[in-house]
Amino acid sequence: MNLKAAARLGGRIGHFSIDGVRLPFREGQTIMAAAMEAGVYIPHLCYNPEFTPHGSCRLCVVRSNGRHLAACTTPAAEGLEVESHTDELQEQRRELLQMLFVEGNHVCPACEKSGACQLQAVAYYCGMLAPELTYFYPQRTVDASHPDIAIDYNRCILCELCVRASREADGKNVFSIADRGIHAHLQINSSTGKLRDSDLEVTDKAAHVCPTGAILPRNLGYNIPIGKRPYDQKPISLAGDVADHEESS
Amino acid sequence: MNAGYLGLPTVVNNVESFVAAAMIMEQGADWFLSRGTETSTGTKLLSISGDCAKPGVYEYPFGTSIRKILEDCGADDPQMVQVAGAAGTMIGETDFDRCISFDDVATGGSFMIFDRSRDLPEIIGNFIAFFVHESCGFCTPCRVGTSLLQKRFDKLLSGRASRLDLEKMQQIGTLMKVTSHCGLGATAPNALLDSLKNFPSMYEDRLASTQFEPAFILEDALQEARTLADSGAKS
Ligand code: SF4
Ligand code: SF4
Numbered sequence A: 001m002n003l004k005a006a007a008r009l010g011g012r013i014g015h016f017s018i019d020g021v022r023l024p025f026r027e028g029q030t031i032m033a034a035a036m037e038a039g040v041y042i043p044h045l046c047y048n049p050e051f052t053p054h055g056s057c058r059l060c061v062v063r064s065n066g067r068h069l070a071a072c073t074t075p076a077a078e079g080l081e082v083e084s085h086t087d088e089l090q091e092q093r094r095e096l097l098q099m100l101f102v103e104g105n106h107v108c109p110a111c112e113k114s115g116a117c118q119l120q121a122v123a124y125y126c127g128m129l130a131p132e133l134t135y136f137y138p139q140r141t142v143d144a145s146h147p148d149i150a151i152d153y154n155r156c157i158l159c160e161l162c163v164r165a166s167r168e169a170d171g172k173n174v175f176s177i178a179d180r181g182i183h184a185h186l187q188i189n190s191s192t193g194k195l196r197d198s199d200l201e202v203t204d205k206a207a208h209v210c211p212t213g214a215i216l217p218r219n220l221g222y223n224i225p226i227g228k229r230p231y232d233q234k235p236i237s238l239a240g241d242v243a244d245h246e247e248s249s
Numbered sequence B: 001m002n003a004g005y006l007g008l009p010t011v012v013n014n015v016e017s018f019v020a021a022a023m024i025m026e027q028g029a030d031w032f033l034s035r036g037t038e039t040s041t042g043t044k045l046l047s048i049s050g051d052c053a054k055p056g057v058y059e060y061p062f063g064t065s066i067r068k069i070l071e072d073c074g075a076d077d078p079q080m081v082q083v084a085g086a087a088g089t090m091i092g093e094t095d096f097d098r099c100i101s102f103d104d105v106a107t108g109g110s111f112m113i114f115d116r117s118r119d120l121p122e123i124i125g126n127f128i129a130f131f132v133h134e135s136c137g138f139c140t141p142c143r144v145g146t147s148l149l150q151k152r153f154d155k156l157l158s159g160r161a162s163r164l165d166l167e168k169m170q171q172i173g174t175l176m177k178v179t180s181h182c183g184l185g186a187t188a189p190n191a192l193l194d195s196l197k198n199f200p201s202m203y204e205d206r207l208a209s210t211q212f213e214p215a216f217i218l219e220d221a222l223q224e225a226r227t228l229a230d231s232g233a234k235s
């Protein structure tokens, strides 16, 4: 829905700015939603406009009035001045990305998602080079029990997009997060904990929203060759989110 | 929190605030304003514990110095005071003249005294471990940051840290402070950050001499593989 259409529907329009650029917003819209609609890219991983904002990856951190805020959960407000693409914030995003990389096991050169992975693409965009943090090397498993969809837990960043998509779009409840703190992990809500015994179908939204290579449709491996994938062509700020490409493929 | 009890505006306060409000009703505002400082009026209840002769609950006007409090409760040989709990402020000897108030050392009331017989790194390590355990795991900086701090701190304790590790701890702690989703993650690194600032010699003394030290010892790391290879060769 564009802003004119929204105005016709009665949503009050206001204006705020990101890095000095004036942008419109509809009343109630978050900084992230308004920015996305206006084509201004704020790095993000757990945000997808189709689902309830989560605010957990913290990559969309921006600054306003001297405070750090998550753009995806903070409402835009009249006259608000937001900083997003500053050296300080890009540095902090690189640190957050490094945290996600060392927490799991992300072997990009050996990953089917490489070139179409949002985590990798955002890391490129933010200029993250090698993680300088201590690797966790967690022992995680792969669930290949389902005929059409595989889960590699090594690559899960706990963004809960699959959790939300399953509940909000598919009307199912296939995923949830178990445990807490550093032990938090994705779990399948089935009697055996295996994907095979869940209600997940390959046509479900939840099978196509993962920003990393954790949830992969099977039997499609490498059907778009490396080099021809979305983020091989353009940076994520221009190519858009992984979920958009999943839809069209 | 976006709504109160039954969706109505709701006051949630502790007993101390209710007592203060009742006393103001009874004695008047001027009485209340006559104690404390200009910006921190009234008094504060402190729950004093740790290495002192007379632990207990004390009432002080805001603006009282840490030194005075330590003297009153009979803390003979204080090394450090942790004010306002694990997420609060760690005060060393050079700062004992700082005062309890909203704009200096803020506190909810906890006041833990550690004397010179205590091992500071062990205490800081305990605070770090506490937050590893307390993090709910929702957001990246707190979930991962708490454990990363623990790993670096352990490296320091084992005598393998370099200056770079101190910088990294500082950086991770600062990131947690500004980007965490809630106050827990934002305050979890406080003890570590305060100790880096207030007890630099404790860290300096433990550094290995070089600019960079790996997080592992190569010989030890290879040992498992060697053992496996040996037993493989024999069988
Ligand atoms: S499997 Fe993917 S979508 Fe689900 S929580 Fe993990 S990273 Fe997010
Ligand atoms: S900062 Fe709060 S929300 Fe984030 S992991 Fe820590 S406890 Fe959870």
Ligand code: FES
Binding pocket: A043, A044, A045, A046, A047, A054, A055, A056, A057, A058, A059, A060, A061, A070, A071, A072, A073
């Ligand atoms: S995109 Fe805003 S916190 Fe993840």
